[in-house]
Amino acid sequence: LITAQQFESFNRMSAFVVHDLKNLVAQLGLMTKNAQRHRDNPEFQADMLATVENVMERMRGLLLQLRAGTRPVEHPAPVRLTEVLQAAVQSRRGLRPEPTIRIDGELADDPDASAVAHRDRLERVIGHLLQNAAEACGPDGRVDLRLRRDGDQATIEVEDNGRGMSETFIRDKLFAPFQSTKAHGMGIGAFESREYLREIGGSLEVRSKEGAGTMFRIRLPLAMGVRGEMNG
Template identity: 30%
Template sequence: MSEPTSPSRPSVLVVDDNAAFLDNLEELLGDAGYAVRGASSCKAARERVREGFDVALVDLRLPDGDGTALAAELKAASPDSEVVLLTGFATLETAVAAVRAGACAYLMKPCAPQELLLTLEQAMRQVRLHAEKRELARRAQVTEKLAAVGTMTAGLSHEIRNPLNAAALQLSVLERRLRRLPDGQQAPLLEPLLLVRDEIRRLDHILEDFLQFARPREFRPASVDVNEMLRRVVDLLSGQAASRKVSLEVTPREAPVPSVAGEEERLRQVLINLCLNALEATPAGGTVTLSAGHEGGRVWLTVDDSGPGVPQEARDRIFEPFFTTKAQGSGLGLSIVHAIVTQHGGSLEVDTAPGGGARFILRMPLAG
């Protein structure tokens, strides 16, 4: 089984009513590593744009509209993408209109293949620059949230943890006294007490998430046996999987996976968190699958589920502090997981599993 990859080929939308020209471009650009989709009209292009694109090659003259106006629509629909206008009848007016429409380039047809490929690469540089700016803005937002968590930590540790511990202690004393009562009198009194105890435990776990995220402990790497770690994770969670009527399994391998450099306890925490999320998302009768392998000097692990998957609009934010799609929770679980993986020199990303559910891909450096 080879290393899982995310769809990474840049996509090009070609809008032209010349079928032969479309075919030629699809072959040329496909061989150059682009994923190409064609549209022969403005209407077809508007439908295609919903699928997303990195660069659009748009003919100025289309059977149901003007390419310049379409270019402006495409830029408005996908501001981080780029548009290149094509024409066989170049004039100064059309060049000015192309710039006003937001096009990054303007080519004469027929254009030499190398000129077209060079223009596409320049457009892709702009697309990558947009993506980098967006990522920098996201990181700045995360940094601000981290600073807020750090400021709150000292107060939370003292002002919340101490009262919680005191309340838990008193509940424990009260529970022991209630259990001395006759059996018939215990049940109606214990039910609300146990409910309060569970809620205190939940608050304590949320507080622990805050503290762990705000004050990560010192990193002390060692050699971690990936195969043994996977076995232990499955053993620990097999009971929860059975109670949910979900199958939890590890994809068998012919050869063991090499060890990675890290802290076994924390990496196990990463996998347990990812697996618990997968179990929650998977309906009864579904499957959560762990896989592992190595390629190119690194080990990869995947956690796949057969649930509904992660919506595209949530993927860019799923590792942000306090972002959650759950009705309950601190929104720090995946942020902590991401922080642990980053501290280990690894990477974590979300994708779509082969069965349509969520796939989390963890990549880690091999142990030295």
């Protein structure tokens, strides 16, 4: 029984690692496709080198997870949300369209505004949504990343003007493991993202219409210190 449970745990962990690897390959694929149009642009060249370095570092981490047979145990801690958003965009350098970041209201005046989370995992969730948005709308589309406050919560929105999803797909398949809007995708990303956000007291919502784009909304409780300062 213990051996069976160990195999099940390893297989589940491996599936998530494979999904992360597929995202990295997709990121490199998008960058290569965009290179045909922007290869003579020095700024794009710098972005491309930074992206390759970031992907290599993340791949090394995933290989270490496979070698260890488990994910590293990490404890959530206060993370600065503006820094996480900027890091998520940086990790997807070379994506086209390049996401635009907008920070609204009180959070725009408070760079220390934070939520309790695992920085790497939250960054990965946002990066996953950004990459999916870029793939959905193509290089000539639009991807917006917004951060604002809603009561005692921070709201992070990723919106695109791409192909969108049907109500049936959202209801029945979007958050089911191994389902995807992509022809050969494994669809773990949305499921894993929602489960992780629930684990830290947050949520993941989606609004979409076929042919009119998609918006994913992350809700996270603000760290207690931030709540007190803003309410005071």
